[in-house]
Amino acid sequence: MGEATIKDIAKASGVSISTVSRVINGNYPVSREARERVEEAMQKLDYRPNAIARSLRNQKTNLAALVVADLSNPFFMEIAKGLEEEMAGIGCQLVIASSGGSVQKERELLDTLIEKRIDGLVIASSDNEGGHIKTCIEAGIPVVLVDRSIEGIHTSQILWDDEKYSYQLTKLFIDNGHKDIGIVNVTLTNPNGKWRLEGFRRALREAGIPEKPEFISSSNFSSDEACYFVTQMMAAKNRPTAIFCANNIMLQGTLQALRNLGLRIYDDVSVAVFGNPECNRYISPAVTAAGQDTLKMGQMAGELLKNLISKEENREKTMILKSEILMGGSIRRIG
Amino acid sequence: MGEATIKDIAKASGVSISTVSRVINGNYPVSREARERVEEAMQKLDYRPNAIARSLRNQKTNLAALVVADLSNPFFMEIAKGLEEEMAGIGCQLVIASSGGSVQKERELLDTLIEKRIDGLVIASSDNEGGHIKTCIEAGIPVVLVDRSIEGIHTSQILWDDEKYSYQLTKLFIDNGHKDIGIVNVTLTNPNGKWRLEGFRRALREAGIPEKPEFISSSNFSSDEACYFVTQMMAAKNRPTAIFCANNIMLQGTLQALRNLGLRIYDDVSVAVFGNPECNRYISPAVTAAGQDTLKMGQMAGELLKNLISKEENREKTMILKSEILMGGSIRRIG
DNA sequence: CATCCGATAGAAAACGTTTTCTATATATAT
DNA sequence: ATATATATAGAAAACGTTTTCTATCGGATG
Numbered sequence: 001m002g003e004a005t006i007k008d009i010a011k012a013s014g015v016s017i018s019t020v021s022r023v024i025n026g027n028y029p030v031s032r033e034a035r036e037r038v039e040e041a042m043q044k045l046d047y048r049p050n051a052i053a054r055s056l057r058n059q060k061t062n063l064a065a066l067v068v069a070d071l072s073n074p075f076f077m078e079i080a081k082g083l084e085e086e087m088a089g090i091g092c093q094l095v096i097a098s099s100g101g102s103v104q105k106e107r108e109l110l111d112t113l114i115e116k117r118i119d120g121l122v123i124a125s126s127d128n129e130g131g132h133i134k135t136c137i138e139a140g141i142p143v144v145l146v147d148r149s150i151e152g153i154h155t156s157q158i159l160w161d162d163e164k165y166s167y168q169l170t171k172l173f174i175d176n177g178h179k180d181i182g183i184v185n186v187t188l189t190n191p192n193g194k195w196r197l198e199g200f201r202r203a204l205r206e207a208g209i210p211e212k213p214e215f216i217s218s219s220n221f222s223s224d225e226a227c228y229f230v231t232q233m234m235a236a237k238n239r240p241t242a243i244f245c246a247n248n249i250m251l252q253g254t255l256q257a258l259r260n261l262g263l264r265i266y267d268d269v270s271v272a273v274f275g276n277p278e279c280n281r282y283i284s285p286a287v288t289a290a291g292q293d294t295l296k297m298g299q300m301a302g303e304l305l306k307n308l309i310s311k312e313e314n315r316e317k318t319m320i321l322k323s324e325i326l327m328g329g330s331i332r333r334i335g
Numbered sequence: 336m337g338e339a340t341i342k343d344i345a346k347a348s349g350v351s352i353s354t355v356s357r358v359i360n361g362n363y364p365v366s367r368e369a370r371e372r373v374e375e376a377m378q379k380l381d382y383r384p385n386a387i388a389r390s391l392r393n394q395k396t397n398l399a400a401l402v403v404a405d406l407s408n409p410f411f412m413e414i415a416k417g418l419e420e421e422m423a424g425i426g427c428q429l430v431i432a433s434s435g436g437s438v439q440k441e442r443e444l445l446d447t448l449i450e451k452r453i454d455g456l457v458i459a460s461s462d463n464e465g466g467h468i469k470t471c472i473e474a475g476i477p478v479v480l481v482d483r484s485i486e487g488i489h490t491s492q493i494l495w496d497d498e499k500y501s502y503q504l505t506k507l508f509i510d511n512g513h514k515d516i517g518i519v520n521v522t523l524t525n526p527n528g529k530w531r532l533e534g535f536r537r538a539l540r541e542a543g544i545p546e547k548p549e550f551i552s553s554s555n556f557s558s559d560e561a562c563y564f565v566t567q568m569m570a571a572k573n574r575p576t577a578i579f580c581a582n583n584i585m586l587q588g589t590l591q592a593l594r595n596l597g598l599r600i601y602d603d604v605s606v607a608v609f610g611n612p613e614c615n616r617y618i619s620p621a622v623t624a625a626g627q628d629t630l631k632m633g634q635m636a637g638e639l640l641k642n643l644i645s646k647e648e649n650r651e652k653t654m655i656l657k658s659e660i661l662m663g664g665s666i667r668r669i670g
Numbered sequence: 671c672a673t674c675c676g677a678t679a680g681a682a683a684a685c686g687t688t689t690t691c692t693a694t695a696t697a698t699a700t
Numbered sequence: 701a702t703a704t705a706t707a708t709a710g711a712a713a714a715c716g717t718t719t720t721c722t723a724t725c726g727g728a729t730g
Binding site: 048052056061062063070071074077078080084091094095096097098111112113114117252255256259278279281282283284 | 338383385387388391396397405407409415416426430431432433444447448450451452587590613614617618619
């Protein structure tokens with residue numbers, strides 16, 4: 001049993017535990033003879049330093065946490081992947097926790113993460129209040145916000161340029177002759193939802209197209225709700241000729257609805273999405289999108305977090321990631 | 336700063352640290368008066384117990400680890416989701432680590448996880464040797480193997496009935512008149528690969544159909560390699576009329592290849608997969624599959640792990656999860 | 671009245687490290 | 701020969717808890 005402690009090694013090799021520790025860490029001079037005896041003993045007893053004890057002494061756990069709403073959303077998983085990659089560089093492993101979108105659950109998660117004394121936190125928060133995140137910061141935990149900013153929280157952030165690319169996609173519809181455009185949005189309490197709607201609106205406004213409330217989904221977040229909304233919207237006698245989806249999940253629901261209704265992309269309705277359409281791997285025409293480099297977002301989050309942890313660059317930093325308009329064949333020229 | 340320790344609380348409330356500890360844990364009698372003073376102090380100083388110190392003392396970290404090859408594979412993420420859900424029940428959070436399929440990396444990960452003294456490990460190992468996993472077990476860490484068993488490792492496992500369902504899918508092809516059937520398999524050193532090929536072979540054998548080596552992919556694991564293999568295979572003048580994919584990633588590569596070649600599922604080639612076809616959300620005909628309930632696999636893994644941790648059921652257990660044949664429209668009747 | 675018991679609470683040991691402080695021996699400089 | 705570095709290594713404190721071991725005080729029991 002890997003139960004050997006530093007004390008056992010000391011005894012086995014006839015030196016003090018201080019000396020053993022110095023051999024392990026290599027940060028103080030130890031005679032060759034002693035070192036060899038210690039190393040031999042460690043080998044023989046299959047010694048493994050206890051990271052818990054180390055953490056207690058060093059005030060450092062080598063653990064970072066990622067808190068998201070849903071583990072199975074590819075969007076978050078790409079972030080996780082990038083983050084893990086990046087943190088591995090400083091020997092930091094990743095605790096992943098999901099809130100299922102529940103504010104209550106998220107707060108509980110943060111509480112136990114604080115108690116666990118994680119070295120850093122990356123969070124795509126579902127909590128618009130931000131009180132608990134402030135608590136983390138006050139507890140001395142470096143925090144990086146991803147995907148969603150929170151009013152009143154000052155720390156490193158990495159976001160998308162929601163307004164700009166929503167505007168561009170909407171304008172793309174308009175330039176192709178569309179006037180009746182629906183938007184399948186996430187909740188407006190979420191800042192993404194707010195800004196993606198803003199961009200959508202600006203494009204309409206600039207083109208002099210009046211908004212139609214029945215074409216604007218008010219507040220959903222699940223694929224199912226999106227599906228329901230689109231089904232309703234497309235069943236009405238005045239239906240849009242184009243649909244803008246605010247993220248990949250909204251697109252999923254939208255496609256589901258269109259399939260159920262027997263409507264084809266391009267032929268029957270034009271579609272665009274803010275985010276990465278997983279479907280493009282499978283269907284054609286591909287859905288035109290404002291593609292997000294989520295892997296990079298994870299990596300950048302890791303970089304920002306490392307900066308905060310090392311205090312090298314203590315000033316918090318806000319990064320706005322650019323999207324790239326990926327032209328698919330899902331927008332039909334009409335009129 | 337959440338820097339208050341139990342000592343500070345003791346001082347602030349005029350009792351000993353023992354008493355504070357007893358208030359926190361509620362496992363020993365404390366006078367009402369003392370309790371109230373302590374609770375007040377904890378409130379005022381925003382005290383948060385240090386989980387590290389607790390772990391050191393209690394020999395328990397409330398951390399379980401999940402080690403997989405690729406974080407962004409939906410297959411593993413569903414497992415993660417189920418596992419997280421289940422472990423939350425005993426206040427255990429999840430460290431997630433990915434090896435990228437590298438044996439070397441996996442071993443390093445396990446080493447640091449042992450040092451971190453995690454309470455349990457769930458792993459879909461890429462290492463056929465199993466030496467490091469044995470080390471974990473010897474170090475006293477409960478281990479549950481998922482998706483892949485390892486020869487010589489005795490611990491709880493939860494697997495699929497690879498041979499049986501591969502046989503069934505292949506037989507489905509045969510029953511529909513197919514004789515030239517390709518298999519896009521993962522590496523044979525992986526037990527899944529081995530058994531999925533076995534099932535495939537048995538079906539052919541029973542039907543008296545000779546195997547064609549050029550229809551059997553030898554050893555790939557990435558979607559890209561699968562794509563390459565299928566492209567080659569389908570470009571030859573004698574090409575199969577049906578393709579069996581050994582998992583979701585192999586299917587991805589296969590579909591990619593078919594798209595590139597302009598071949599349509601059903602019309603030009605029949606397809607089936609062992610696993611969950613993410614594509615079925617988007618395309619039709621849906622791909623016929625031996626569906627895996629990966630969420631459940633994660634939950635079961637959590638349950639088995641909890642059993643091992645609590646020692647309630649110390650005997651290791653092997654579970655074989657059934658698949659469900661999901662009839663899509665991807666198999667054409669021919670001949 | 672002596673004894674014992676239950677309720678309460680403090681002191682101290684323990685968990686396994688790292689690091690400061692101190693001590694010794696040897697080598698170098700005066 | 702004496703003072704002074706230098707290399708090496710042990711003792712002990714510290715990190716923040718939990719729990720065992722003791723101790724005190726009242727009251728109940730003989």
